[in-house]
Amino acid sequence: MRTAAAFATPVTPASAAAPAPHARLEGVTRVYPARSGGDEVHALGPISFDLRQGEFFSVVGPSGCGKSTLLDVLSGLAKPTEGTVTFEGAPVDGKVPDGVGVVFQEDASFPWLSVEDNVAFGLRRAGTDAAETRRRVEFAIGFMGLRDFRRAYPSQLSGGMRQRVCIARTLVMQPRLILLDEPFGALDQQTRLLMGDELLRLWRETGATVMLITHALDEANLLSDRIGVMSARPGRFIEVVETGWDRERDSSLAERSEFGAVTSRLWSLLRGESLRAMGQGQAAEKRA
Amino acid sequence: MTAAAPPRASISVRNARDPVLVCAAIVIGWQLLHELAGDVAITAPLPTLSHLLHMVGQARFLPHLGETAMAFGQALAISWIGGVVIGLLLGGHKLTGEVAEPVLVTLYSLPKVTLYPVILLLFGLGMQAKVAFGAFHGIIPVALFTLNAVRNVPAAQLRAGRAMRLSGVQQARHILLPAALPEVFAGLRLGFSLTLLGTMLGELFASQRGLGFLLMKAIDLHDVETILAIAVLISAFAVSANMALLAVDRRLRRGAAPAGHGA
Ligand SMILES: Nc1ncnc2c1ncn2[C@@H]1O[C@H](COP(=O)(O)OP(=O)(O)OP(=O)(O)O)[C@@H](O)[C@H]1O
């Protein structure tokens, strides 16, 4: 059996008394400034919540509600308009902290590099020695099922495979907090399930904290310890649902009756919000 | 995966085949025109080529060739370096780029020949005017291509770099540069042809040395053989340089194009 030991990172042990959150958002909002002929867009918040050390947290919410904006702010790629973000006790301030890995919603693979070189990119820039780089790249490529395509270029891969390249490129950096924005969006249902199981295994074996943005409710349900359900824009958590699954779980969970109950709960929370989000879109169209 | 590497042999055969076919077609067409129009207008391919060889062998000829080569070399350096630098500066700053682009396009659409007298007045008769005119033709397209190349780098790729904690220099060197390179190079190729055009135009009017000058003198003397010989020489240079640049282009686009596009 393959093992994710190559990714294992020493996780700072949470202090015995009160487990410190791995990342914390306090009163965070994000407002995009007005563009010519438009209003400013209040995309997010105010949001306050803690990501617990080592948990698998998913975010679901209607399209355009601010999920990607949340990821931008949490990762340090964008500054919050108001509020503060903290990662491992230190403020995040317009820069991605060491230990945070991000996989974007859009394809961000580098077309001028082969799969191997894409995956090795971050390690080479960080000056990791060649043998270690080779070892980690080898592992990540195998883990993501890209072994046969190591010398291929992104243009020769499907969208889902390219997304896997991006995931591998992030994993080799051994992040302690992994932020994934709909990474399986381009995959079919079966591959999605398999990738979900792989992701769970990776999460268990590395001890990393994972925040996954997804639009598939059963995927969020299956993978997560907690699921944050977001409102229509400006995005806020209307509820954080605890699933209570064992750490040793996999897709066979889907056959249990409690599983169905959680998915229905998510859907009932989201139904109204999705309708509101669609309404926003239509109203905006009418104005335009 | 073996299919990942495009079959090199077939591509190089193709690279060689196309220009050979083009040359063959030109020679045949040329011969036909010669049959129709006769020696007064068009001399036959073979005598013209032997005349060219004879000309190139003469000591008198070399300074003219050198003059043109020198003018073109300098003009090309200005077009390429200046164009890339201008493009990078404008592309790096969003607003400046948006303001400058239409200005450049307008400037470029001017019929440049009409401005040649102004250039002559500014630079005087001689090398400098030719260089200026050649660079004037090439620099704007190179700048426009570079500007767009920088602007079109996908935001997600730059964000990925930031997420991997790249420094500003690393970001420029390892993402911006390779991402923009194929399009910048397309601009350099176009800039090459246009700079050559500009330099030759500059030489045709009001110059005392260079291939363009020889050409004008031959026209005065109605020396058809020399006219055609010089045309062949310049064309051969342009075609082979373009082939070399295309070969580099293909390499740069290796990643960006789907597999086996060259077959
Ligand atoms: N750069 C930007 N400038 C202005 N508005 C923006 C910008 N980026 C996002 N927005 C707006 O902010 C809102 C939230 O966008 P965001 O991308 O975070 O949504 P999302 O929840 O990720 O949507 P999806 O599920 O479709 O990916 C949207 O209404 C969007 O139009």
Ligand SMILES: [Mg+2]
């Ligand atoms: Mg999104």
